[in-house]
Amino acid sequence: MTRRIDIVEVGPRDGLQNDPSDLTTSQKLEFIERLAECGVRRMEAGSFVSPKAVPKMADSDAVFAGVDRKTGVRHIALAMNETGVRRAIEAEADEINFVLVAGEGFGRRNQGMSPQESADKLAACAPIVHEANIPLSATIAVAFGDPFDGDIRDGVVGGLAAQAQRAGVSEVGIADTIGVADPWVVRTRIEEVRMYAPDVYLRAHFHDTRGTGLANVFAAIEAEVDTIDASCGGIGGCPFAPGATGNVATEDVVYMLERAGFETGVDLSKLISVSKWLESVLGHSVPSALLKAGSFPSA
Numbered sequence: 001m002t003r004r005i006d007i008v009e010v011g012p013r014d015g016l017q018n019d020p021s022d023l024t025t026s027q028k029l030e031f032i033e034r035l036a037e038c039g040v041r042r043m044e045a046g047s048f049v050s051p052k053a054v055p056k057m058a059d060s061d062a063v064f065a066g067v068d069r070k071t072g073v074r075h076i077a078l079a080m081n082e083t084g085v086r087r088a089i090e091a092e093a094d095e096i097n098f099v100l101v102a103g104e105g106f107g108r109r110n111q112g113m114s115p116q117e118s119a120d121k122l123a124a125c126a127p128i129v130h131e132a133n134i135p136l137s138a139t140i141a142v143a144f145g146d147p148f149d150g151d152i153r154d155g156v157v158g159g160l161a162a163q164a165q166r167a168g169v170s171e172v173g174i175a176d177t178i179g180v181a182d183p184w185v186v187r188t189r190i191e192e193v194r195m196y197a198p199d200v201y202l203r204a205h206f207h208d209t210r211g212t213g214l215a216n217v218f219a220a221i222e223a224e225v226d227t228i229d230a231s232c233g234g235i236g237g238c239p240f241a242p243g244a245t246g247n248v249a250t251e252d253v254v255y256m257l258e259r260a261g262f263e264t265g266v267d268l269s270k271l272i273s274v275s276k277w278l279e280s281v282l283g284h285s286v287p288s289a290l291l292k293a294g295s296f297p298s299a
């Protein structure tokens with residue numbers, strides 16, 4: 001049987017939150033709609049954080065109000081405190097993705113929290129989400145390295161995942177926010193999370209800042225992770241991480257996986273067209289390899 005890998009498209013959130021362009025709400029909605037037409041079934045559509053901290057996500061309420069609810073796409077909202085969770089529920093997010101943080105330096109600057117404070121915040125927010133009957137996932141930011149504090153000690157990511165599991169989170173994403181992981185440490189971290197939090201599903205989130213993005217995806221797939229975050233065009237990055245660059249490009253990930261015989265449910269040629277369209281609305285080129293080279297064999 002063909003192994004299915006689910007792609008979570010993060011372009012409309014991770015992708016746009018730090019992009020120099022300033023898309024209008026209707027351009028964001030068009031982006032989301034075009035991605036849905038490619039067969040994407042889970043997508044981060046916005047983030048309910050302070051509009052002062054992340055101005056590019058300030059219209060997330062309007063984005064969620066405008067998304068087409070009939071496409072079958074699960075629109076995910078990012079949140080990291082009670083206000084954000086309540087706003088996401090109000091906006092009728094289909095899923096809430098809560099941000100935990102593995103490093104103190106980044107945690108303070110990004111969300112004003114230490115790693116333990118982010119876990120405590122999740123414990124306080126989870127009942128609100130459960131009460132609203134919305135699926136709750138969590139992503140552990142800087143799980144492979146903090147731009148201010150360096151390496152993350154063994155056990156920190158696992159400990160956070162265990163607390164997420166106790167809070168009733170069904171899926172934990174491990175995020176290489178600043179693109180410092182290598183494929184071998186990816187396997188080690190995944191094994192660590194499985195040991196500490198055996199009941200959660202795993203998702204992996206990589207940025208291709210140092211050229212290891214796709215190798216890290218490979219390592220996660222080999223370690224039997226079935227859900228991968230990726231961003232159309234390979235845009236993205238965190239405003240609170242100096243020098244941060246984009247996520248692995250969705251089309252590059254889909255190409256690699258489908259070529260190897262995995263099934264993603266995403267139409268690669270349509271996705272490449274969206275990436276091309278994206279360049280035109282962003283007004284700059286995107287890092288995607290498939291957009292430059294095209295697929296193979298050609299259709």
Ligand code: COA
Nearest residue numbers: 048049050051053054080081083084099110111112238239
């Ligand atoms: N949505 C909108 N506004 C919010 C908010 C939310 N989820 N949470 C807090 N605020 C507002 C408060 O109302 C308050 O506004 P005021 O200054 O006008 O009174 C202000 O933000 C400070 O509130 P406070 O509760 O003290 O929060 P904080 O200053 O500790 O900030 C975060 C916490 C998480 C809201 C903030 O650090 C943030 O938005 N970070 C963004 C991180 C991010 O998105 N990174 C990229 C993705 S990982």
Ligand code: ZN
Nearest residue numbers: 014175177205
């Ligand atoms: Zn990211």
